[in-house]
Amino acid sequence: MAPNASDDSTTAGEVDDLRAGRRKAVRYVVPVTVVGIAAATIGLVPALADSGDPDLPKITAQQLLDKIAASDVQQLSGTVKITTDLGLPDLGGLESGLLSGVAQQGGDGSSADPSAKLTELASGTHTLRVAADGPDRQKLSLLENAAEYSVIHNGKDVWGYDSASNEVYHSTVDESADNGGDRTGKDADPVPATPKELTEDALKAVDDTTSVTVDGTVQVAGRDAYKLLVKPKQSGSTVGAISVAVDAKTGLPLKFTLTPASGGAAVVDAGFTQVSFSKPAASTFDFTAPKGAKVTEGDEAGKSDESGAAPEGFGGSGTPETLAQDFEGAGGPNVIGKGWTSVATFGTGGEGVPSGSDTGSDAGGALGGFLGSFGDKVSGKFGSGTVYSTRLINALITDDGKVYVGAVTKDTLVKAANTGK
Structure with a gap:
């Protein structure tokens, strides 16, 4: 009521x-x-x-x-x-x-x-x-x-x-x-x-x-x-x-x-x-x-799009629910936590962040260089990885190719990765 x-x-x-x-x-x-x-x-x-x-x-x-x-x-x-x-x-x-x-x-x-x-x-x-x-x-x-x-x-x-x-x-x-x-x-x-x-x-x-x-x-x-x-x-x-x-x-x-x-x-x-x-x-x-x-x-x-193309429809308010929906095409997300501190996690199918040397495209190489310019190395029970931050969305990409992303702080990401591990 x-x-x-x-x-x-x-x-x-x-x-x-x-x-x-x-x-x-x-x-x-x-x-x-x-x-x-x-x-x-x-x-x-x-x-x-x-x-x-x-x-x-x-x-x-x-x-x-x-x-x-x-x-x-x-x-x-x-x-x-x-x-x-x-x-x-x-x-x-x-x-x-x-x-x-x-x-x-x-x-x-x-x-x-x-x-x-x-x-x-x-x-x-x-x-x-x-x-x-x-x-x-x-x-x-x-x-x-x-x-x-x-x-x-x-x-x-x-x-x-x-x-x-x-x-x-x-x-x-x-x-x-x-x-x-x-x-x-x-x-x-x-x-x-x-x-x-x-x-x-x-x-x-x-x-x-x-x-x-x-x-x-x-x-x-x-x-x-x-x-x-x-x-x-x-x-x-x-x-x-x-x-x-x-x-x-x-x-x-x-x-x-x-x-x-x-x-x-x-x-x-x-x-x-x-x-x-x-x-x-x-x-x-x-x-x-x-x-x-x-x-x-x-x-x-x-009609000629490859099945491995990146997921479409990224956008929205940054809530855990919309993030999880956005990543459904990227190997299927799991969600750790509840509410505003929920973290979506999925596998990239590769190892770590793309770089110019391990991708076949100029855009992929540029993306790797761009992400690498503002990442912070972190470690925990999950192993080690890099956190990439904006003022709203943060993402942890582990060295073994897992991604943890949400509208949460770096500490919350690391805690979720430790839990997920």
Whole structure:
């Protein structure tokens, strides 16, 4: 049952009631492949100024969660400003190029393939224009200097267009997928690209290891909103808190902020700077390949993918549940621990970290060099290995080729590896 009006936090008994009707939002069909473990959480952050504390009716955490679950916004358009601060080392832009290169290995080799292009959201500041008109029409545009990249879903077709290279990527929605057709022909998951999507992923972690409270009110993009505060109760997690600004009228999350336990700037903080709930013009979702553009058919290219290719669909909020789902294609994960300090573990099928000498690809060699530049050697009952850290996701790769990964501290990883051994 819902808590009474004087209780602003959920209880363990109420959590099961949250899960049934929570996934009704419109999602943007944007397939992404990211192989670097540090990029397992593609963060989204705006430099967004909130203003005012609107006077809204009192609401409990349970009621606010119910409001999010009941939100069924089908039509919107707006601008989302994004910045990502995973705390990766400054390698002169190598990290972005590396992630893009690795993604293209799992993609179709086109600069317009979302699998490659949208890895740019893993670092820096970006502006997105978004539009949606029901489950069959969505558009997301990444605005760049003197260029624009767009992904358009219109009916069965998914188009990616990179104006800088004049390349087009085309795929089709698999209507037989169990999520209502929200997949491409390559059966990839969408990357979280709006506060709504990030919030849905984060709320998957809500259980008796989580504190959920209402933390006042705020204005975002000119709209009155409640602030939902989600915090791990356990020590050992790298997640400090997740704050969600929820539109008071529609229940749509307008802003999502994830701050690390270590303090400092947010790792993930996505929000609308402008939003409208009017029906977008039908022409918004029209697309015809420009004359002279190179067109890559993703469905045909995907048929030749090797079975040993890297798992697709990396992305999400960094919760143990989403990490475990992401690694299902990499030998099958086991999960050690519970809640926010859970650690996913799986075998790489090799030994340790890839290096330039033991891989047949330039991208693999670059990945090995990149990871090696910020790793810390550790040892324990499990043997020895290297911990690779970001401000949110940490991974321990043992010398015998096992991986332990989660939104947890280095000590928690080592403890999990000792337990797993």
